[in-house]
Amino acid sequence: MSLPPIEIKPLVQLIAGQDWRVSLAHDRPQHVIIWITRGQGRLLLNGTRRGVGTHNALTIPPHTLFALELGRQGSGMVALIPDGTEIRWPTRARQLRVRDVDSIGEMTAIFEAAHREVTQARPLAQDAIDAHMALMSVWLRRQIALPDHLPITMNAAARLSARFCERVSKNYADGLTMADHAAALGVTATHLTRACKAATGRTAADLLTERTLYAARIALTETSVPAQDIARHLGFGSAAYFTRFMQQHTGQTPTALRKAARQTH
Known part of the structure; x- marks a missing residue:
């Protein structure tokens, strides 16, 4: 291919x-x-x-x-x-x-x-x-x-943050909780949040939210996949929860975002 x-x-x-x-x-x-x-x-x-x-x-x-x-x-x-x-x-x-x-x-x-x-x-x-x-x-x-x-030497917080970022890339659509991610990395959720905040200025939850939000916006603006199918693919329990998530982080519903993207193009 x-x-x-x-x-x-x-x-x-x-x-x-x-x-x-x-x-x-x-x-x-x-x-x-x-x-x-x-x-x-x-x-x-x-x-x-x-x-x-x-x-x-x-x-x-x-x-x-x-x-x-x-x-x-x-x-x-x-x-x-x-x-x-x-x-x-x-x-x-x-x-x-x-x-x-x-x-x-x-x-x-x-x-x-x-x-x-x-x-x-x-x-x-x-x-x-x-x-x-x-x-x-x-x-x-x-x-x-x-x-x-030469590569910059990373402290413990940065190393943990980097490992979490790798997980986010692979598992952002799996519906895992922060406790799930922390357990997989061998730390508590509180420790993971502090490490990510220290290394990136974003909490672990912020990083996961942003990756999910990016995937949602790409799907809504560049495909015709129904919103409820996007929600399911991204690990949301319901289309209503997905709509609330998008409104909270963009100020618009999935339908409104898709409509705006089509008008732009």
Whole structure:
């Protein structure tokens, strides 16, 4: 079975005027490479929250929980690469703060050239995109190998938060309670909540809620699956409970969210 095409686009197109598409804690099935070209903000990655800014490269493997709050002045480029390509991509999430002028120019040029191939659709465009992605992979692996980009040592709270984020990515739709997650991690729910709050600024319940909310919003805005089926898939006991959940966190019912999305498109 052939893989979906690689997507190269400005970050603003990924957000599509809806900040929740990147600001809610979520994961994606593809490798996500984000190159920030302007602005500052906050990043949730590897179970910790940290600052993010201009000329930061983010490498996010498939099914890795993350959230990005960049602000209205922020901009950048993003590559969404299907899992399973022959190109070697980092297997661990990284935030690379790039300061070398030549390296900054190289990454910017790779993204710009790949994006031109996507938008111009010339003959052999896919071959050209693959070649640019291979160069991006080399660039990333060279940066990761630099002493400046050695992994940050994580304290106990951050390590526990990272393990919980892995569980959220895999089990957000299973209807598990916070006590269930805590027991699986060998801690109490109170300890898990404190650790996540210390590492991310969000409680464990916040992270789980955001991942569920993201899945619900994607399903409502990008599919025609009935709301009651979405509710069932996400582990809600009833459609009414799902409606209350969406109203509480968005101010709108599932029906209203879906209608608004259709009007936008």
